[in-house]
Amino acid sequence: QKEVEQNSGPLSVPEGAIASLNCTYSDRGSQSFFWYRQYSGKSPELIMSIYSNGDKEDGRFTAQLNKASQYVSLLIRDSQPSDSATYLCAVIGDSSYKLIFGSGTRLLVRP
Amino acid sequence: NAGVTQTPKFRILKIGQSMTLQCAQDMNHNYMYWYRQDPGMGLKLIYYSVGAGITDKGEVPNGYNVSRSTTEDFPLRLELAAPSQTSVYFCASSYSQGRTGNTIYFGEGSWLTVV
Numbered sequence: 001q002k003e004v005e006q007n008s009g010p011l012s013v014p015e016g017a018i019a020s021l022n023c024t025y026s027d028r029g030s031q032s033f034f035w036y037r038q039y040s041g042k043s044p045e046l047i048m049s050i051y052s053n054g055d056k057e058d059g060r061f062t063a064q065l066n067k068a069s070q071y072v073s074l075l076i077r078d079s080q081p082s083d084s085a086t087y088l089c090a091v092i093g094d095s096s097y098k099l100i101f102g103s104g105t106r107l108l109v110r111p
Numbered sequence: 112n113a114g115v116t117q118t119p120k121f122r123i124l125k126i127g128q129s130m131t132l133q134c135a136q137d138m139n140h141n142y143m144y145w146y147r148q149d150p151g152m153g154l155k156l157i158y159y160s161v162g163a164g165i166t167d168k169g170e171v172p173n174g175y176n177v178s179r180s181t182t183e184d185f186p187l188r189l190e191l192a193a194p195s196q197t198s199v200y201f202c203a204s205s206y207s208q209g210r211t212g213n214t215i216y217f218g219e220g221s222w223l224t225v226v
Contacts, residue, residue, distance in 0.1 A: 006153075034215075043201055043217040044154070088153055097142065097161055098169060099215060103153035 003027060004091050006102035014110050019076040021105050023089030026070070032092040033065055035074045038104065039085045047087075048074065079109045114138065117202050117218035124192040124225045132187040132221050134202030142205045143185040144169075144215070145177065147198040154201060160185055192225045199223070 005024045013019045021035075032051055036044035048063040050056045050072065056063045062075040072091075076083055089102040118133045136143065141162045146154040146169075156169030160179040174196060176188040185204075189196060199222050205215040 004153075008151075043220050045217075046214055049214075097167075098156055098159060099144065100156065100170070101146075101154040 002102075003093075003100045004089055004102035006087075006089050006105045008103060009106040010108050011105055012108045012110060013079050015079060015081060017079050017109075019079045019083065019107055019109070021074040021076075021087050021089075021107065023072045023074075023102055024070055025072070025089075025091045027091065027093040028067075028070060030067075030070075030091045030093050033063070033072045034090040034099070035061075035063060035072075036088040036090060036101075037085045038088055044088055076107075079107075081109045081111050083107060084109045115202055115204055115216050115218035117200075117221050119221060120219065121222045122224070124189075124223065126192060126194065126225060128192050129188070129190050130192065131189075132200055132202070132223070134185045134187065134218060135183050136185075136202075136204040136216070137183065138204065138206070138216065139182060140204035140206050140216075141182070142207065142215075143179065144203045144205075145175070145185070145187045146201045146203065147171065147196075148201060148220075149198050157187065157200075189223075194225050197223060197225045 035048045038044045050063040050065045060077045064073045086104040086106045088104045115136045144159045145157040148154045155171045158177040160166045199220050202218040
């Protein structure tokens, strides 16, 4: 079982819709969770971090964490074509300094 | 405003050659990482370091070596290049690995092709 799993997509949504990206992780003791955005040919950039169960909102982005289900998600409201990118979920385990990435979900926002 | 600097940006190697990817950060970060990213895939951790003189293996360390003699520098060494090492390599750093304030900064990447 992969440590961090994501659906590779592509996830296609129309402009203005809500995009929902999902991620599951295997280490039940994981404490820190991150969403990165990566445009083609570029390095990843941090969008959101979340550490506690529940929702965390930042502008059009909301991260949701459910540790009991080992599940973290990212919602993008009012999706824009400029949001088209690959979104990477990353997790730091309980007893490790390693930041482990999922394989990423490609998001396409149709004008 | 340098952040994390990687060199070279592009390199073509022949099978069996050796090379070092350089990484330097000017943010006084303790933690540094090397990742590789194959086309259409996520990032795989090669090696990481929690401070000068301390390194540890990540998910895919075979075929690579690292050293951390200073806080600023974290070079990645490929001893006998193989086609399977064709990838994009990202160096990254962070101040801490605590529960908060854990922003990881990435370099711009090094594109390596082994032929």
